[in-house]
Amino acid sequence: MPLKPIIQLEEVSxxxxxxxxxxxxxxxxxxxxxxxxxxxxxxxxxxTTLLETINGLLPTFKGEVSVFGLNVxxxxxxxxxEIGYVPQDFMVEPGEPYMALDVVLMGRYGKMGVxxxxxxxxxxxxxxxxxxxxxxxxxxxPMGKLSGGQQQKVMIAxxxxxxxxxxxxxxxxxxxxxxxxxxxxxxxxxxxxxRQMTTIIVTHDVRQMMKQCRRVVVMNNGRIVAxxxxxxxxxxxxxxxxxxxxxxxx
Amino acid sequence: xxxxxxxxxxxxxxxxxxxxFLTGLIGVFVVRMRLSAIGYSMSHGxxxxxxxxxxxxxxxxxxxxxxxxxxxxxxxxxxxxARLHADTVTSIxxxxxxxxxxxxxxxxxxxxxxxxxxxxxWGSVISMTNIDIVFLTTLCAxxxxxxxxFWKELFAxxxxxxxxxxxxxxxxxxxxxIIFLIGLVVTLSLKLAGGLLIFAxxxxxxxxxxxxxxxxxxxxxxxxxxxxITCISGLMVSLVLDxxxxxxxxxxxxxxxxxxxxxxxxxxxxxxxx
Numbered sequence: 001m002p003l004k005p006i007i008q009l010e011e012v013s014x015x016x017x018x019x020x021x022x023x024x025x026x027x028x029x030x031x032x033x034x035x036x037x038x039x040x041x042x043x044x045x046x047x048t049t050l051l052e053t054i055n056g057l058l059p060t061f062k063g064e065v066s067v068f069g070l071n072v073x074x075x076x077x078x079x080x081x082e083i084g085y086v087p088q089d090f091m092v093e094p095g096e097p098y099m100a101l102d103v104v105l106m107g108r109y110g111k112m113g114v115x116x117x118x119x120x121x122x123x124x125x126x127x128x129x130x131x132x133x134x135x136x137x138x139x140x141x142p143m144g145k146l147s148g149g150q151q152q153k154v155m156i157a158x159x160x161x162x163x164x165x166x167x168x169x170x171x172x173x174x175x176x177x178x179x180x181x182x183x184x185x186x187x188x189x190x191x192x193x194x195r196q197m198t199t200i201i202v203t204h205d206v207r208q209m210m211k212q213c214r215r216v217v218v219m220n221n222g223r224i225v226a227x228x229x230x231x232x233x234x235x236x237x238x239x240x241x242x243x244x245x246x247x248x249x250x
Numbered sequence: 251x252x253x254x255x256x257x258x259x260x261x262x263x264x265x266x267x268x269x270x271f272l273t274g275l276i277g278v279f280v281v282r283m284r285l286s287a288i289g290y291s292m293s294h295g296x297x298x299x300x301x302x303x304x305x306x307x308x309x310x311x312x313x314x315x316x317x318x319x320x321x322x323x324x325x326x327x328x329x330x331x332a333r334l335h336a337d338t339v340t341s342i343x344x345x346x347x348x349x350x351x352x353x354x355x356x357x358x359x360x361x362x363x364x365x366x367x368x369x370x371x372w373g374s375v376i377s378m379t380n381i382d383i384v385f386l387t388t389l390c391a392x393x394x395x396x397x398x399x400f401w402k403e404l405f406a407x408x409x410x411x412x413x414x415x416x417x418x419x420x421x422x423x424x425x426x427x428i429i430f431l432i433g434l435v436v437t438l439s440l441k442l443a444g445g446l447l448i449f450a451x452x453x454x455x456x457x458x459x460x461x462x463x464x465x466x467x468x469x470x471x472x473x474x475x476x477x478x479i480t481c482i483s484g485l486m487v488s489l490v491l492d493x494x495x496x497x498x499x500x501x502x503x504x505x506x507x508x509x510x511x512x513x514x515x516x517x518x519x520x521x522x523x524x
Contacts, residue, residue: 081418097466106406110418142464
């Protein structure tokens with residue numbers, strides 16, 4: 001008997017308040033456990049909306065989203081406790097009075113449940129995630145004092161500290177230095193395999209996807225225009241109507 | 251006579267200590283969650299309530315508390331329903347409460363701006379009663395206990411509500427609770443500085459603590475202490491110079507803030523970087 005998909009979207013449309021045109025339209029998508037999928041497409045293609053529709057931060061206008069077999073509209077909070085999410089371009093103000101360690105530990109708060117204080121295991125998981133991202137030496141530094149790249153690594157560590165079953169990363173490598181841009185995606189790929197995490201990575205960088213995954217979803221104008229292998233997806237991306245803002249490999 | 255004066259001063263000191271601590275504590279949430287309008291909206295809600303109480307011969311403190319509590323209870327849900335920031339809805343509640351206050355005062359012209367109603371606007375810490383102190387002590391204990399109990403969730407929401415939601419925290423009841431708590435604290439602290447000046451006590455201690463500290467966990471401990479010291483110092487200055495207590499508290503609070511900005515190590519580092 002085939003396994004039930006861990007993420008399933010059926011005819012899903014999401015409309016932002018005050019807008020008439022859906023940000024994503026009639027999307028059908030199924031992901032099995034342990035899949036690694038890259039989502040690419042030009043700006044305003046609906047990539048971020050797709051991620052926030054999956055974790056239920058944005059309510060659907062039409063269709064149904066189920067994660068772990070649960071309806072996200074009804075069980076969003078339960079679902080989100082098992083999803084590690086890194087939002088796009090999350091930067092804090094220079095005076096932000098939060099220590100990096102606290103920010104990473106926060107990723108586990110929803111999972112701990114109300115009235116439960118962080119325990120030794122939570123701190124161990126937090127430090128482990130920070131070590132993986134190479135930011136353990138920044139644990140007692142305020143977030144506002146970190147560079148954009150360091151903040152981005154802290155945010156990835158926050159998502160990993162949760163020990164999630166699903167990882168949703170929205171442009172997670174955009175602020176990293178060139179060296180980290182190579183190392184961190186490889187590390188994410190390795191963690192994905194080791195922990196058998198279903199992973200969706202939104203990116204503009206096609207070179208990364210070519211190296212790392214077997215499945216690429218191409219979005220344009222709020223629709224999925226291709227759900228293919230990287231090679232076939234690349235052909236779709238090279239179409240003039242889609243290729244805007246996407247770093248297509250030379 | 252001396253004993254009577256001593257009792258009044260003791261109550262004033264206790265009131266300053268408790269209300270200063272509470273406003274300093276809750277001010278951290280006001281500053282972080284950008285709820286700037288809430289201070290004056292709650293105080294004017296209390297003003298309208300006090301006016302109603304005086305007009306209907308009911309204890310003005312109770313009606314003031316009821317008015318603020320209802321305002322505080324409505325702000326969160328109305329903001330969510332209208333898809334507006336809580337601060338915007340608070341700003342809508344402010345003139346509404348003022349309008350109601352003036353109507354209640356007009357309905358009872360023989361009373362006008364009686365001392366009870368005026369004390370809500372201008373503050374009158376000397377008129378603090380034992381009941382006020384009991385209310386403040388209870389609220390202080392309850393606020394510290396509840397904030398300690400739900401600190402994890404409140405800490406995450408203050409950092410970023412959307413991220414907290416993405417981690418599976420049900421943020422809505424916590425946000426409503428904080429707005430409600432701010433309403434209660436403002437109302438019960440009105441006798442300290444009055445509705446027109448309480449604003450300073452919500453912002454200055456937390457903003458002063460922010461000048462020196464980089465860690466929210468420390469700020470939430472230091473800000474109430476700064477609030478309490480500010481209020482007691484303001485009371486002392488007022489007694490020595492024979493000036494209005496509320497105004498002296500605000501002047502001391504502003505002085506501490508200005509001093510913090512001047513001495514802030516954060517500012518010095520910025521200047522070195524330049």
